Amino acid sequence: MADEQDLLQLENLCKQLYETADGNVRAEAEKALVSFANSPDCLNKCQLLLERGNSAYAQLLAATTLTKMVYRPNSTLPLEQRVDIRNYVLNYLATRPKLTHYVSQALVQLFARITKYGWFDVLKDDYIFRDAVSDVVKFIQSNSTHHVMIGVQLLSQLVCEMNQVSESEASRSLTKHRKIASSFRDTQLFEIFQLACSLLRSAAGNIKSLDFNDSNQHSLLSHSLRLAHNCLTFDFIGTSTDESSDDLCTVQIPTSWRSAFLDVSTMELYFDLYSVLPTSLSPLALSCLVQIASVRRSLFNNTERAKFINHLVIGVRGILENPLGLSDPNNYHEFCRLLARLKSNYQLGELVKVDNYSEAIKLIAEFTITSLRMWQFAPNSVHYLLSLWQRMVASVPYVKATEPHMLETYTPEVTKAYITSRLESVHVVVRDQVEDPLDDHGMIAQQLEQLSTIGRCEYEKTCSLLVQLFDESAQRYQERISSGPSPELAIEEGRLTWLVYIIGSVIGGRVSFASTDEHDAMDGELVCRVLQLMNLTDSRLSQVGCEKLDLAILSFFEQFRKIYVGDQVQKTSKVYRTLSEVLGLSDESMVLSVFIGKIITNLKFWGRSEQIISKTLQLLSDLSVGYSSVRKLVKLDAVQFLLNNHTSEHFPFLGINNGAGGGPGDMRCRTTFYTALGRLLLVDLGEDEERFYRFMVPLTSHFESVGGLLANTNVSLNMEDAKRSLIGLARDLRGITFAFSNKTSYMMLFDWFYPSFTPVLQRAVELWFHDPTVTTPILKLFTELAQNRSQRLQFDVSSPNGILLFREISKMICCYGSRILTIGDIPKDRLYPMKYPLLNQYL
Template structure:
């Protein structure tokens, strides 16, 4: 196949609007990749610098051919690609990415290969240093090579059957021990240079912005390395600690390392600043055993001071990426450090006040970043759960600030409903997975100063239930007003259910049981009202909330694992429910009535369809 023909096929594959032409081009190029003369043709394609798509094909084809090449051929390709990138620093970004991927894979594949008594593929780090001494474009390419190398070494995906999982791990371990720390220090030194020369740099300049972006990505890739081969899935974000090797201690004992990333956050524009926070998230998660007690206290103090300084003026937090990473940073503070250690930080009182204020403001912006709010609720959930284990004489202040967080969550959900109904917006109640996740977190948070939580819930519930009952008795009541109250009561029923089940997380007492009883009574009274409407009308979301609530009550006050509570005293006075068996029968009747109603609705819908 002629080079010119290959160029035409590449153009058709990436640019043609006709799917038949694209498909034919793809088939022809697949045949080219498996042809005998693919290797020399790839070099010829790369030389024709007027076609970026041809260069891309050449790079990706060479990557696929790696395991079929002998040692000399792989060494030649390595040298050729390094020279090619050095002589053409202004290639299209997707071509550069394809070429650095080729370099990283060929380096990993040949990591232990000897050539003339030299582990030649392990010299890539030294070769890259030459790029770093050149122009901004050359420096960017050098950083991209290292960043892709770190990613490739961290990947457990096998290149082919000849590179097994154990061989992958052996290569990754060798790379970790020999070069990763030096690469991390190099990335930090480049960032220090950028910070110290920030007055002379134009961060809005595309080339300089690209360089800083890639250096920050490189740093994060180093900090995200799977140091012990645990192969955890970072997407789950389950707060795993980062298993930094002991040899990295000097970098983390130096307070200037943390300061660097807090400084960068302050000076970098949106779009770059979030990367510095991502690095801080990883550094916050460094394994506890890397430090002794005094070192850990010092490290944590610098972290909390940095967080506090961001919160003082909320710098950059209007940017969604910055906001999200900052919420992750807050959550990691508690996942890796004990509440007693946080309390011991000198600026803790000011910091926890600012974190509470930030959380309240975030919850009030209910339509903004629910995925980020998850991390804030995680922080408060873990803080409250740790209270019984605190031995510090210093006050934790959670009794002051946690009720503010609970109040903000409850009232923000209620305030959102009229806006959602009026403007026909997406309803968070439609995402029950997210709602349940938040309620699980809230169930712990709202048991802190539980009397305040109950007082607030009773106040809102009584008001909304009274207004709802009046609306139902008003002729020609506005249907939208009825819907608003039904959805507000839906939220309150869900939140009360979470408060009830939160009893499992704390040491409960008779007063708490009495408070639980008052909440249970109110929902059961509402249930009587909604049951009366079921034959003619009803709100499915509210019915689902009531069913969820009854399940929580069953867990807490019917389960054999829980103690018999004083709840039955009040239930007997109001409903005549004297024991567990009577309450269980009551719950079963409700479930059956809802099931019957839904079945009738289904049949009615089917008949109307027919």
């Protein structure tokens, strides 16, 4: 009777956990169920919950609890018990065809987990858990669709489990995981893959009799495809760390699998399945083909590889000739991935030798052009198409084959399609108020990096197109400025934004090619146009500005800096000749003055845009690194103005109530700013203490002001301002400390900082120890002070500075640590920033 009451209570708790909307009730139920999972009679009650079958939630609890019990960090179930659980699960799945899907999935995972953890366990001289595959094959050999489907699910989950590192393994031994995975790979995986292919061949042979509206038949085919895909995505050599590296890896198929891939029917099976399956299933067939196309080159000899590539390209060509299925976004995405693998795994010299290469490259080019024009359809897939063309163009100088690659014919068309489609998107964005691709900075950066190589192929055509489009748009922009804000003006700003981004990209692509004087002269024409546009837009910043266009100009400057500014650049480059003729910028120093002028203009007028301030300061930081450019920079009047006037009066972002400096989280860029200023100051500083103290005057004044406020124990209305000022000061000082990497400059800073201002920071931690927006910048500052960068902390034997530094850092750690421990219960979503601020990457 007591057991019955306990089971009813457990079922009720499960219902509360999964169904109630009351957070408190759910939290209490979760706490009670955690206690149940740790109770001595948990195993028996889990079995009873499964047997009753009154509640799917209770069955789910039983399955997940058993899964956790299988391999607890501190205790493991006896071998006989684990064998019994494994057998019980198989029997349970075989005899209950109507289980809720999430219950059956939880039991399948339990089977996979218990099999993996017992892989090396021996019972009566037998590796008892290695019989898993033969046990599951009995399901698949059944005439029941349900049993076959369960068997496929069991194998699919087992392959996944063997391929991934669970949380419990991460806390234990990764070596054991690799040993288990390797043993499974060598003894079972190929048999499972062959079984999956056999099931799929059977389905393909009876495709006309299959009813895809029948959920059982549909699910069986889906699980069979997933099983094959799981086998092909197995981490064969134990090098994959996460899924983000998927598109960078070759599939390291073992040599023992050669027969499956030398037989072209394996590849043809998946092409055939793609052509006959509905769109709910066909993307899985393409996913398998992506992996098959990525099989390591060394699996074949030259003749075998040529045959393999030939069949692969024939299959691709067949899809392009009948592209109806590509209207489905999932099919389209996987097909784009398949195209990208053509070049990531094979050489251009091999591709040009396949049958009907000219027809295939023509179809691929047409597909790419059409895809680029359909910029709103599956935008994330474009990356793979551009990757294909980027890799092909980059390979041109290394092609030794006599067969024509024809890239000089089709690549300019791809470049033109990309440029014109981005310009055409602006009108749609402004007219229909749809999501603007220009807002996705990560996607833009990725695509432009690929375009930088593609656009340099037949560069004369690219440059001619850009000049024509830029001149037309710039003229319309000038005509519409005077009439004030309008949709037409917004369209031209958007078009110019894309053009500036693209110009910066193709200039950056110069590094990938052996450039000629003619190409440098073309770069010069493009640079002049962007600088003339910048002069026009900057003249209007006091009234109005276009943030997206300014971000594009900053991106252009960064690309130009990498290619044409620095120690390695030939100053006789025709870029500088063109700049001299058109704009009067005859040397690098004059170009650097344009850079600094733009930086100062942005810092003055874009204080409310964190993005622009951040990008501007990153440009300043990059300029402050090169040896020759830094020495030229410090001679400029504009740079001296920066060094002598770094205050909020001149640069609003340094304030505590304006724009990018308004909130504690928006002050990150100040560290970058002062790192750059510190590097520039250091060029001619030497032992000039007077110059150093003159540079530090604004910070000295702020510290004294904040110190006066914090010394007053009465909380005043100005304490919030004091907090913000202190956050900014901590970030500023960290930047200077990072830049002062030699002993002389570091000691100047330390003597200024200690003992005058260390008590101010300690007092701040005493007051706001609970606020990570305050403590994190301060702790990071002290971390930087303790860094022995370039041996700057090598104090003389007679110097007490090492002891003093150690004492101040110890006081700060003790001050913070003793107080943070007094904080009671912290909400889960605040635990990381509250108790582990130095690990919090967002601060």
